[in-house]
Amino acid sequence: MLQKGLESKLNLFNRAGVTIILLMIRAMISSKLKRQCFSFYFYLFLFSDNCVMYRLPKLIAFPHRRPDEYYKDLQERPGWKDLDGEVVMDVGCGSGRYSTINILKYYPKIEKLIAIDNYTPSIYFASTRNTESKIEYRLADIEDRSTLEKWEGKISKIFSTNCFTHVDPEKAFRNVHYLLKPGGEAIITFVSKSQYYDIFLDVILRKEFKEYSAPIATYPRALRQKLDASDYETFLKKSGLTKIVCEDERQLFFHENIECCFMAIRHCNLASDVPRIRRDEFDQDFSQEFLRRIEPDPDDGRFYVKFTVVKIIAKKEN
DSSP states (O other): OHHHHHHHHHHHHHHHHHHHHHHHHHHHHOHHHHHHHHHHHHHHHHTSTTSBSTTOTTOOSOSSSOHHHHHHHHHTSTTOSOOTTOEEEEETOTTSHHIIIIIHHHOTTOSEEEEEESOHHHHHHHHHHSOOTTEEEEEOOTTOGGGTGGGTTOEEEEEEESSTTSSOHHHHHHHHHHHEEEEEEEEEEEEEEEHHHHHHHHHHTSTTTGGGOGGGGGSOHHHHHOOOHHHHHHHHHHHTOEEEEEEEEEEEEEESSHHHHHHHHHHHTTTTTSOHHHHHHHHHHHHHHHHHHOOOOTTTOOEEEEEEEEEEEEEOOO
């Protein structure tokens, strides 16, 4: 009996391993999925133990604030105190960790949380690993209105963290407007600029590496466009949403030492098209450029890297 049980578990692990490998191959082939894989590795590296932000390792949802501070401020806003009986949405839910740990933790009285993502493996993972009775995980794309029709005009509050780094803001804001009830509001935060990405771009576009720069077109849109809060405010107006807050917040995250920094950069896999035979050369150039722009702090020896977070609160008028 014990032997059969062990065999069953091994078979399950084997099937899971094969599934993961197939998904990875598919992600490498499809540019859209490749963009999603970049996103996964980017945030994995950004919030890994090798890159500690405000001493909060594994903190995925809040690149700029501690969750308790973030929600305390949010709950002080009119209409955001407890969301009792409301139907809310998490746009770009990913693995579901943000939805389950944060939204439900601070808003346990909501009637339902609809968590959407356009990446099938994320929805599968979330629906099997981060289940809650009040959460409904659904495959949908904030850029594609046809996938959102069933919820149009039914959502009172929308949360979105780091999803808008990847999307067409004009399409996405327009669909947020469609989804919200009259008087409904959305809070959207995402990374719009990254010193890491700027350094990478400078190196990959040099003449000796430019032939390997094609994947740039699949990288997060916001990092490529380098828009400011004023640009996003224009998109809000075009969509019909009323701006309550739209601001850039410049922040720092840090690595404890240079070894941790370069290990995290490797995990990020930005230079995926640089062949192995030239990878050491690329890494050396990247390291030199990194050290030229970012020096260790004289007090604690850490390497502080700059990035910008856009914070938006918008309302659909009655």
